[in-house]
Amino acid sequence: MKKETVFIVDDEPMHAQMMEDHLKGKYPQFDIYKYTTGEECNDNMDKNPGIVILDYHLDAVNKSARNGLQVLEHLKKAYDTDVIMISGQDKIDVAVECMRAGAYDYVVKNETSFHRTETAIERLFKHRAVVHELDKYKRNNRILTWGIIGIIALTIVLTAMGVL
Amino acid sequence: MDAYNRINLAFLESFTNNDKAKMIKYINMFLQLAPASIDTMKQQHAAGDWNNLKTTAHSLKPQLAYMGIESLRENVIRIEEYAGEEKNPEVIGNLIATVETGCAEAFNELKDVIGKIA
Numbered sequence: 001m002k003k004e005t006v007f008i009v010d011d012e013p014m015h016a017q018m019m020e021d022h023l024k025g026k027y028p029q030f031d032i033y034k035y036t037t038g039e040e041c042n043d044n045m046d047k048n049p050g051i052v053i054l055d056y057h058l059d060a061v062n063k064s065a066r067n068g069l070q071v072l073e074h075l076k077k078a079y080d081t082d083v084i085m086i087s088g089q090d091k092i093d094v095a096v097e098c099m100r101a102g103a104y105d106y107v108v109k110n111e112t113s114f115h116r117t118e119t120a121i122e123r124l125f126k127h128r129a130v131v132h133e134l135d136k137y138k139r140n141n142r143i144l145t146w147g148i149i150g151i152i153a154l155t156i157v158l159t160a161m162g163v164l
Numbered sequence: 165m166d167a168y169n170r171i172n173l174a175f176l177e178s179f180t181n182n183d184k185a186k187m188i189k190y191i192n193m194f195l196q197l198a199p200a201s202i203d204t205m206k207q208q209h210a211a212g213d214w215n216n217l218k219t220t221a222h223s224l225k226p227q228l229a230y231m232g233i234e235s236l237r238e239n240v241i242r243i244e245e246y247a248g249e250e251k252n253p254e255v256i257g258n259l260i261a262t263v264e265t266g267c268a269e270a271f272n273e274l275k276d277v278i279g280k281i282a
Contacts, residue, residue: 012223014193014230018179021186057222088222109226111175 003029005047009071010055010086011036011062015109019053019086022114027121037062038071049081051124053117055109056087056094069101076102084120086113170270172232173277179230184281191274194231198224199271202264205243209253209260217256218247231274236266 006023010016016034023032033049035041038058052075056068066074072083085098088109095106104127105120107113158164173187180186201224208217221244228237239259246252246259 012226014190014197014227017193018190018230022179057219059219088225110229111179113226114179 003031004051005031005049007041007049007052008032008034009038009041009052011058019114019117026118038066041071045079051121052081052083054083054085056085056089069097072098072101072103082124084117168273170233170266171273175230175232188278188282190230191278194227195271195274198227198267202267205260209257214247214250218244221247231270233270236263239263
């Protein structure tokens with residue numbers, strides 16, 4: 001299993017701690033960092049997190065903090081990272097809003113959120129593997145196409161020269 | 165685990181794989197955080213600060229779920245809803261009082277749990 005840097009951005013210490021413990025148990029190779037605000041998360045993006053687990057309500061404790069949706073929009077605009085949104089809101093419009101803003105998945109914050117986050121991470125890894133295979137296929141396809149074009153061009157040139 | 169009136173630690177036991185040290189860690193976090201959230205809700209209610217009251221109730225909700233305090237969680241959901249709609253201030257006050265009383269019982273039960281498993 002490859003290493004992965006994961007950020008947990010949540011201002012609720014209990015949920016953040018439980019999420020960290022759960023993920024450390026399931027993925028010992030992960031480097032996990034916890035932050036309580038989007039600003040802190042942003043300041044540490046040089047650690048290149050592959051996954052950010054981001055709370056929707058980031059202004060519960062610090063009222064002036066940016067909310068999760070604003071942080072999500074910024075992350076998707078500025079970095080190549082996958083974001084799993086977490087929220088106590090089980091309203092469908094909140095989930096749709098997050099997915100439209102580029103979240104990979106949306107998990108409701110309750111007793112099932114730890115297992116659901118793990119499932120989302122597994123799905124994300126499979127998705128990345130498929131994208132990687134597709135890129136490899138496209139690259140090979142390009143090489144093959146240019147190879148055929150080269151052979152045809154060479155055949156034409158050699159024919160014109162009377163070699164063939 | 166003994167039967168308690170307010171709490172149900174089935175989730176916590178499952179989540180920690182019955183790891184007593186982890187259970188105590190999470191229970192202590194709850195015992196530290198929840199009373200502060202209840203005090204904050206009371207202050208926000210008194211000040212008519214509905215938007216922040218909604219947020220505080222929202223944050224308390226999952227913590228109650230982890231400790232299996234389901235009956236009070238329903239009350240907190242109603243506080244969040246009413247605060248969001250900025251209506252029923254009297255009902256909100258009563259709900260906060262119910263949550264405070266119920267949580268006091270839950271805190272005692274959780275301290276009892278710690279005493280038994282520590």
